[in-house]
Amino acid sequence: NRQWLLAARPQGAPKLSDFNFVETDIPTPKEGEMLLRTVYLSLDPYMRGRMNDAKSYAEPVAIDEVMVGGTVCRVAESNHPDYEVGEWILSYSGWQDYSISNGAGLLKLGKEPTKPSYALGVMGMPGMTAYMGLLDIGQPKAGETVVVAAATGAVGSMVGQIAKIQGCNVIGIAGGEKKCRSAVEDLGFDACIDHKAPDFAEQLAKACDAGIDVYYENVGGKVFDAVLPLLNPKARVPLCGLISQYNATSLPEGPDRLSMLMGTLLTKRIKMQGFIVFDDYGDRYDEFSQAMSKWLQEGKINYREHLIDGLENTVESFIGLLEGKNFGKLVMQVGPE
Ligand code: NDP
Structure with a gap:
């Protein structure tokens, strides 16, 4: 063994x-x-x-x-x-x-x-994380702009596709040209921006010309820095993960921007909510499983x-x-x- x-x-x-x-x-x-x-x-x-x-x-x-x-x-x-x-x-x-x-x-x-x-x-923990975080906390409505980080990963790829099913405009963020192309061609996102590009923040702003209504956070760090100024009033931010910080041993260097963050949340009345999938939604597995099985059968989800x-x-x-x-x-x- x-x-x-x-x-x-x-x-x-x-x-x-x-x-x-x-x-x-x-x-x-x-x-x-x-x-x-x-x-x-x-x-x-x-x-x-x-x-x-x-x-x-x-x-x-x-x-x-x-x-x-x-x-x-x-x-x-x-x-x-x-x-x-x-x-x-x-x-x-x-x-x-x-x-x-x-x-x-x-x-x-x-x-x-x-x-x-x-x-x-897709039928387990990551799929359910995408489903619950997006639909319960994100509350996306048709026509709104949804941005998702780690867009081709287990959770992000499902978030974007479920948001497309809801009739949203979906912008992914991923690392590298290959992943970004796949997010558009294979997953049906409207666009996907490479967070490794030197002008990443400018490209994201251009792709989100109507602002961001739902930002599904998987990453944190400089990706969130680029997203924050683009959030619309009443935007929702399901706080799912902060993978860019998981290896960190101390807080990042630089000016303290906490008051700027809180000021933005206040004046734009943004809702940001963390969640732990099975602790918060364990009793809704059947609902998720039925919805996801149906989408898979209908060919609406690419995994x-x-x-x-x-x-x-x-x-x-x-x-x-x-x-x-x-x-x-x-x-x-x-x-x-
Ligand atoms: P992924 O399959 O998305 O794999 C991780 C991806 O994160 C990498 O492929 C990479 O994508 C991206 N990444 C890694 N480091 C960085 C960085 N420094 N900056 C930007 N992107 C980075 O993983 P999962 O889909 O399983 O998980 C996604 C997130 O969801 C994680 O934060 C995880 O902790 C969280 N999660 C939370 C749950 C909850 O209950 N709250 C449950 C399950 C997951 P790329 O190459 O595109 O940058």
Whole structure:
């Protein structure tokens, strides 16, 4: 049983030496338990926060513990009355080949799901994050301008496409020409601006000539700096993530602009609200799942997965996620289906 353990708390960007790749015996399930074999492991930005020993909405991973993570598994052995060998399960088994479960917190994915890994992306946590943040907090109306950062990622790609379904004008922000082109050609956004371009702020202002009514925040930093002056009165800002800050070890240098931010929120009467998807919307999974399944069936949602083979490549792939190397939802193929 191969496992990735957290060896040290990363200072700044995580390094390979912050983790240990170990091999242990495959555990044996007791009565009422089962052995799960990981097929797919989801890599998500929140995992960076779990590596820190800081007070947050979830407990940190302890040193020498297996890194946490959402997984799609198959039942390899079962001493549990409700589960049969071979069944597909959505689990939270972490960065390892095998885990033991008593059934708590698992979701059955059916006998032969057509796309089992979708449960980690479009039909799972990132998809639901996009849906709830945009529709419940963003409240987009037809004709309004919606801007979304990390536009081709797991969450952002769904935000923009759902906003298009609502009849909005959608402007994405992404890193590099290839991702920006794909946001327009594959995802149907009206435009997508490269945040690495030297004149990024000017290009964004030009694309948003009617201002911004909803800004779906995934990134923070200089992307937010460019967005703030473009927000319209009564704009809504679902505050979903701040990935550009996850490796930060101190506050950024420069003048304190907090009073400017608060002044803008006040005079333009802007609503900015943070949320943690399952804490705030866990009871609305069925609503999301029905809406998203229908859109997928109707061909209204295009979903791009970035699949990387081999558990041994997990740390490198995670480091890449924080540098924008993924193009689509990042998923590790840990074992064969
Ligand atoms: P993505 O698939 O979008 O991957 C991360 C992307 O972030 C990268 O590909 C890169 O895209 C972009 N990025 C990374 N660093 C920077 C930077 N310094 N500046 C600008 N962009 C950067 O990840 P997810 O869709 O899974 O997550 C998106 C956001 O949503 C994250 O902030 C995450 O924490 C948050 N989230 C929040 C949840 C909640 O409940 N509140 C639940 C799930 C996710 P590019 O190359 O285009 O720059």
